[in-house]
Amino acid sequence: CLPCGDFVDVPCCIASSLSELQRFPCPKPCNAVLTCKHKCVGTCGKCQNGRLHISCEYKCERPLICSHVCKAPCTANCPPCLSFCETRCVHSKCNKRCGELCVPCKEPCAYKCKHLQCTRICSEPCDRGPCNEPCDQKLKCGHDCIGMCGEPCPRQCRICNKHIVQEILFGTEDEPDARFVFLPDCKHLIEVTSLDKFIETAFNNQNEDTALRFPECPR
Structure with a gap:
């Protein structure tokens, strides 16, 4: 012994x-x-x-403020994130590392519709809010678009794709006048009033441990 x-x-x-x-x-x-x-x-x-x-001797693997995972040794201080930056706009995509400063886009902001138009450059906060008017476009099937003016048109139709459009997430999807936002990255449809409340709640519940990032799709 x-x-x-x-x-x-x-x-x-x-x-x-x-x-x-x-x-x-x-x-x-x-x-x-x-x-x-x-x-x-x-x-x-x-x-x-x-x-x-x-x-x-393990890797850190703690979430950084950018939400990426630290890959440095556990005993070292977390260095600036080395993942590729995910910032992009309709004009370009940042090709730097996440921990480096992005080069601000100097192009005119592309966020506009026939009702509202941002007058600032792309990298500045918009001086207009979202348009609350319904989209007046027609889908390929001939039915009205279920999206909002100035936003990407959803591919689904309220009539032809009823089972997809009215799939319940927040409880407002089956209302007859429900309007939807199409998220191009994940291809999901989110009812607009519920999405507004979801984002508002996400920002109001932030604390010192919250990563600096946009809210993710609730689906």
Whole structure:
């Protein structure tokens, strides 16, 4: 039995000497949970019987403020994010790393419809809000678009694709005058009043641990 209380096989020359036995490092895995929440990969002897653990050898994997995962060693301070930046607009896409400053787009803002138009450049906050008028376009099937003016037209029709359009998420999808926003990235339809409330709730519930990012699709 070693001083730490573990029973291990040791050479006879060590077992016969109390001083050698006391200096013999216990080879059993430590397996203690460190303050970083990772399991210690050291041995009982290397960690001085749990009094002083070796440095964590896992990757950090904590979410950065940009919502990407840190890939640095756990014991190091999180460096600026090295993932590629996801910022883009209708004119261009940022080709820098996420932790670097983007080059602001200088093109005129493309957010406009026949009712409202932003007068600022693309990289500045818009000086107009969303248009609340219904879209007046016709779908390929000949029925009215169920989207909002100035937004990408949903591909689904309230009549031809009723089972898709009225699939309940927030409870307002089956109202006869419901209007929808089409999300181009994920191709989902979200009822507009419910989407407004969802985004408002997401921003109002932010705290110091919230990543700096736009709300994700609720589906």
